[in-house]
């Protein structure tokens with residue numbers, strides 16, 4: 001397999017309003033997650049931290065220049081791999097233990113699905129979830145997560161304050177027990193992690209809870225959102241968010257219109 005070099009591992013794109021997206025383009029789409037960087041007046045926010053295959057601090061030093069707080073939307077490997085590189089790391093209390101002491105992980109398709117408790121069905125699963133190596137001699141079998149022992153526990157309603165932006169923690173379980181979103185009500189901006197993106201949503205892994213997911217989607221359906229920054233895929237607008245949320249509810253036999261029961 002080709003080695004691209006660590007300097008090529010990440011790709012950054014500006015998406016406006018002081019927000020940029022960092023991707024790992026050589027990771028298989030099944031496992032490639034977004035890292036979001038939000039410029040704040042007093043400090044920066046980083047949402048999720050990639051796989052941890054290549055050091056963020058070494059390759060993206062600008063990410064660390066303005067006293068960043070990293071908030072993990074949940075403790076899956078593709079969102080928390082780089083967490084230990086940040087001095088201030090926060091995650092919902094329900095998943096803090098997994099961030100402090102991560103369990104088994106793998107970059108190999110079949111092994112990873114087994115660890116996550118997922119059934120691939122008839123879909124072929126790539127043996128290795130990388131499309132290139134970060135350097136010659138990199139051994140994907142040696143991939144492991146480094147825990148972030150000093151992680152701070154978050155709860156629903158907590159606020160991450162950047163000075164000129166305040167983002168509220170929304171606890172939205174379903175994909176995992178401690179899945180959270182960060183919501184900037186003034187800007188109508190929402191960081192959704194794996195709770196909501198425009199592709200097949202996952203509610204069948206270990207720790208998933210369909211009833212909780214339905215309740216979380218009902219909440220998102222009513223939330224004033226102009227732009228959403230998901231854990232996977234492109235930036236969404238408010239219409240996308242409502243379409244995806246309503247589609248999920250229908251797929252699970254819940255009526256999107258019945259969210260405000262009238263007497």
Ligand SMILES: [Zn+2]
Nearest residue numbers: 074076175194
């Ligand atoms: Zn996930």
